[in-house]
Amino acid sequence: METIQAVNHTIFFNENCYNYLANLLVDKSFSKVFILVDENTSQHCLPSFLPNLVTEVEIEIIELEAGEQFKNIETCVDIWSALIDLGADRKSLVLNLGGGVVTDLGGFIACTFKRGIEFINIPTTLLGMVDAAIGGKNGVDLGNLKNQIGIIREPKAVLVDTSFLETLPVDEMRSGLAEMLKHGLIYDKEYWNKFKNLTSLTTEDLGGLIHQSIQIKNTIVSEDLTENGIRKALNFGHTLGHAIESYCLENENKPTLLHGHAVAIGMILESFISKEKGLLTNDEYFEIKYIIGEYFDKVEFSKEDIDAIIELLIFDKKNEFGKVQFALLNGIGKIKINQHCDNDLIYNAFEDYK
Numbered sequence: 001m002e003t004i005q006a007v008n009h010t011i012f013f014n015e016n017c018y019n020y021l022a023n024l025l026v027d028k029s030f031s032k033v034f035i036l037v038d039e040n041t042s043q044h045c046l047p048s049f050l051p052n053l054v055t056e057v058e059i060e061i062i063e064l065e066a067g068e069q070f071k072n073i074e075t076c077v078d079i080w081s082a083l084i085d086l087g088a089d090r091k092s093l094v095l096n097l098g099g100g101v102v103t104d105l106g107g108f109i110a111c112t113f114k115r116g117i118e119f120i121n122i123p124t125t126l127l128g129m130v131d132a133a134i135g136g137k138n139g140v141d142l143g144n145l146k147n148q149i150g151i152i153r154e155p156k157a158v159l160v161d162t163s164f165l166e167t168l169p170v171d172e173m174r175s176g177l178a179e180m181l182k183h184g185l186i187y188d189k190e191y192w193n194k195f196k197n198l199t200s201l202t203t204e205d206l207g208g209l210i211h212q213s214i215q216i217k218n219t220i221v222s223e224d225l226t227e228n229g230i231r232k233a234l235n236f237g238h239t240l241g242h243a244i245e246s247y248c249l250e251n252e253n254k255p256t257l258l259h260g261h262a263v264a265i266g267m268i269l270e271s272f273i274s275k276e277k278g279l280l281t282n283d284e285y286f287e288i289k290y291i292i293g294e295y296f297d298k299v300e301f302s303k304e305d306i307d308a309i310i311e312l313l314i315f316d317k318k319n320e321f322g323k324v325q326f327a328l329l330n331g332i333g334k335i336k337i338n339q340h341c342d343n344d345l346i347y348n349a350f351e352d353y354k
Contacts, residue, residue: 001211007222008154011134011214017122017159018052024157025055030118031091033059034083036106038066041098044167045124049097060086064102068249068259071101071141073149079109093118093156099125099172100132100259104147107138111153118156124164126176127260130183130213133158135221135234144250145315146242152226160214162207174295175260178237180209181292182267183216186233189333191216196291233335236327240346241266243312247305257299264296265353272349273341274328284332298353306350310343 001013012020025033033055037046042063053059062082064075083092096106096119103121110119121133139150165173177195184192191212217234224231245262248254257265271288274280280288301309313324323340330336 001207004211004215004218006134006154006158006218007136007225009157011158011160011218013160013211014162017161020157020159021052021120022054025053025057028057029091030057030093031089032087033057033093033095034086034088035059035061035095035097036064036079036102036109037061037097038064038070038099038102040066041102041124045097045164048163049122062086064105066101068101068141068245071105073140073142075105076109076112076140079105080113083109083113088113088117090114090117093120095120095122096133096155097122097124099123099128103128103133104138104150105140107136107153107155108140108150111138111151116153120157120159121155122159122161124161125168126165126173126210127179128176129160129162129165129210130176131179131217133160134214134217135231136225144246145312146246148315154225160210162210165206171258171261175258177295178260178264178267178292180213181295182234182237182263183213185267185271185288185329185332186236186327186335187216187220187333188212192332230337232325232337233327236329236335237263237267237270239266239313239316239324239326240269240309240349242316243309244299246312246315247309248299251305251308254305255299261296261299264292265299268292268353269346269349270326271329272352273326273345274330276345276348277328277339277341279328279330279336280332284329288329288332301350301354306347310346 004011062079094110096103103123107119110117123129123133136152136154139147142148181195220231241263244265245257248257268289271285275285326339327335327337328339
């Protein structure tokens with residue numbers, strides 16, 4: 001797969017990832033290399049990654065607990081302290097080997113340690129490859145509120161080795177699929193149409209779909225790195241999706257949802273809102289609802305659940321002047337940003353989702 005040029009870095013694929021790393025580390029311009037992993041990538045990805053890391057530079061491995069619940073400032077403090085104890089300095093390099101939690105958190109740690117050291121994202125999940133590791137967003141949650149603390153700063157590079165996907169369980173693959181579906185819905189109808197039938201999908205086909213998904217996100221981000229305009233399109237499904245994800249994370253009576261599952265529900269709900277605002281036809285809405293429903297199980301929400309989810313919307317990071325901002329579909333493949341809707345319409349969306 002061809003490399004993709006981002007604003008200030010390059011995205012490499014498969015064997016080119018390791019050629020890039022070898023060339024980067026050969027001149028010993030980095031004092032130490034720190035590999036940040038979680039419990040899962042330490043077991044499943046690190047053993048195959050290390051033999052490809054050919055360098056005489058000293059390597060240290062830092063492991064954190066796996067899960068969204070550890071994407072917080074407390075974990076950052078532990079890792080900042082570990083970096084100090086292990087002799088990290090301004091010339092150290094951080095390799096974030098993991099899914100979205102590792103790349104989000106690892107990028108934030110690198111951006112803030114000694115006012116910023118270099119880092120490279122090496123996503124090991126489908127969600128990480130097509131979304132979390134792309135675009136320069138780094139940050140952590142505040143309690144159960146998603147991505148409240150963070151910074152936008154691009155990595156030195158992103159290395160996408162699709163062989164890591166062989167280590168993933170089905171639900172993690174499905175979680176990443178949600179973001180790929182989103183990219184088609186907001187930007188490219190032909191790309192969306194490719195997901196109508198995945199029964200004969202080959203490994204090569206998947207690689208092509210991943211590459212195209214990354215291209216779509218990178219194109220949008222390159223136009224608006226700091227999210228003042230069109231980059232808000234990427235938030236389709238996330239306004240309600242993040243609130244649902246946060247609510248399920250803090251409520252012991254609800255199943256904890258993977259990010260992609262929550263976003264999939266959010267996309268159905270926000271597609272309904274788009275339809276009710278006259279931006280989406282009935283046929284388009286039912287197509288979206290059906291296809292997403294084919295991949296993601298339905299979750300039950302009571303009136304009390306919905307009340308609590310709506311209350312969480314006020315904490316969405318896109319909000320301005322106390323107004324909840326939605327990115328809504330303006331037909332499949334197009335988007336309309338900075339849209340508002342009242343709570344009655346949100347309740348109606350949940351009712352239709354049932």
